[in-house]
Amino acid sequence: MSTVRVAVLVFEGVSLFHLSVPGIVFGMDPPPRGLPHYEVRHCALAPGRVRCHLGVELDIADGLDTLQGAEIIIVPAWNEPEKRAPAALIEALRQAHARGALVVGLCLGSFVLGDAGLLDGRQATTHWAARELFARRFPQARFRPDVLYVADGSVVTSAGTVAAIDCCLNLVRDRHGADVANRVARLLVTPPHRQGGQAQYVEQPVPALPSENRLPGVLAWARENLSQSLSLDALADVARMSRRTFTRRFREATGTTVARWLAAERVARAQQLLETTALSVERVAAEVGFGTALSLRQQFAAQLGTSPSAYRRTFYEGLRDR
Known part of the structure; x- marks a missing residue:
């Protein structure tokens, strides 16, 4: 298998978490069976020392020219979504996308893709807390505020913070299949695919009830018995809840319906x-x-x-x- 080149953008105030996710998902050494070698490189608007949001300083040797040799380009959460991204970065992303690179915006990184015009006419998402600003700044994008990530052609965007892992695992799934993505997820000790969207994480008061503790067991039981006819009533019985209570608790926990x-x-x-x-x-x-x-x-x-x-x-x- 040939090496897949991934370029991750670094900038002042960048999230260390988002810088780490692509390397954690793609850069496993040795890679699990079925995953080719990924070369993950970090680049900045200009080579040199960059200060991250927690005060950690990094020496970045590569500049924006690295984007032109990458098959996948990842923009972490942009720290100033109200402002237009630098012209040099916008032009570099446009050129990379035009030659066929897959461009990914994690969380608020989608704002940079929007500044580059890559979201016009495409489905896109971002962190729920910035949904109004996003919709106002990029009216030509087909905004999806309810999902954890969305791919539209060669442009991919994700919701907030931890959805970066969901997004990168989905890239593995799309390129190499569900079984390979499952192996990577197991090594990361994370679900290979989280059901529901980010609507379940929007800030709202939700009371903690003892019945919620039974849902994980019900979900695990359902996964082990998918060949059966699993009705809503059957799952509610396993959870020892009424149909109405189970339906409400299920949606609160997963962000979606049982069906x-x-x-x-x-x-x-x-x-x-x-x-x-x-x-x-x-x-x-x-x-x-x-x-x-x-x-x-x-x-x-x-x-x-x-x-x-x-x-x-x-x-x-x-x-x-x-």
């Missing part, structure tokens, strides 16, 4: 089976609880924009090794 959560979990399990087994599409549909191959195909089209057969041709390990 949507189950559909996403079943598709994720189907991806794993298609990558790692030779089971027929019909058998995979039964194993994950969709019942028919038609239902599986419909969910794949709706959630992934592809078909089970096309997905298998891309990611099935038995085919890749031939």
